[in-house]
Amino acid sequence: MRNATLKQLRALAAVVDTGTVTAAAKRLNVTPPAVTMQIQQLEEHLGLPLLDRAGERFQPSAAGREVIAAVLRIEHALADCGAALDAMKGLKSGHVSVGLVSTAKYFVPNALGAFARLHPGIDIALVVGNREEMIAALRGDGVDLAIMGRPPVDIEVDKSLIGPHPHLIIAPADHPLLGRRIKAAALASANFLSREPGSGTRGLMERFFQESGIEPRIVMEIGSNETIKQAVMAGLGLAFISAHTIAAEVADGRLATLDVEGLPEIRQWFVVKRSAKRLTPPAAALVEFLARRGPEFLPTLSPGPPPR
Incomplete structure (x- = not known):
């Protein structure tokens, strides 16, 4: 593995995650032949097949599963390194990925807008889905934090209360x-x-x-x-x-x-992060902002006109 490149490892991970070379190439913004070449070079270097074909899709071989486990550890280490470097920069720049269950879209954008006005150099990416999709995103570090009404119980998370739901x-x-x-x-x-x-x-x-x-x-x-x-x-x-x-x-x-x-x-709204994930200063600042000022962005239900 010493001479394996990050490009080769990410090509393998993308094929395993998407199931096809074409989808992996689209995700990586390269051509399908380039993905195939990276995986072939990695297999030649390791001397073992890393993918098995199951119908029209690929799945990892036994060796491929070992490599994918290593890739996940590498990506987490790189993310932690990035967080440490961002900590040195403060809140003048950075990136935060926020997941939210679809119901939260009725107040979260206003809250994020207020945060962005305080910190215009921070980029915020939104991912919207249902509860199961947000839990999967937290587990796989697809998002830095998620806003939901019921935090997961099958992974260790830290949660901060936003307000009633x-x-x-x-x-x-x-x-x-x-x-x-x-x-x-x-x-x-x-x-x-x-x-x-x-x-x-x-x-x-x-x-x-x-x-x-x-x-x-x-x-x-x-x-x-x-x-x-x-x-x-x-x-x-x-x-x-x-x-x-x-x-x-x-x-x-x-x-x-x-x-x-x-x-x-x-119920209650919470902002949730995976306990083992080290947040960047921008992400930590957003968690603190939502816990402190989140309630002011929650919609208020007022009585409508009387029935006709």
């Missing part, structure tokens, strides 16, 4: 149950529009109804809060959703919230 049930503005205090059981026959499995909102909804002793009738799974809101407005069903996603629609009377016993379900 209420969830409730929304309905069309002319729904017959508006203005009444109801039990969850009154919704047993209602049609529900739901986020996809793996979403934090979906998991919270399932727990709420399970504790209420009913099983919601999910007629449609939708991977976007915006689409869910439009579908509810169109009368396709009800939805269990974050209050932070609907403030504008409730305020102007396009959506309404049902008064259900046990709701709103209050």
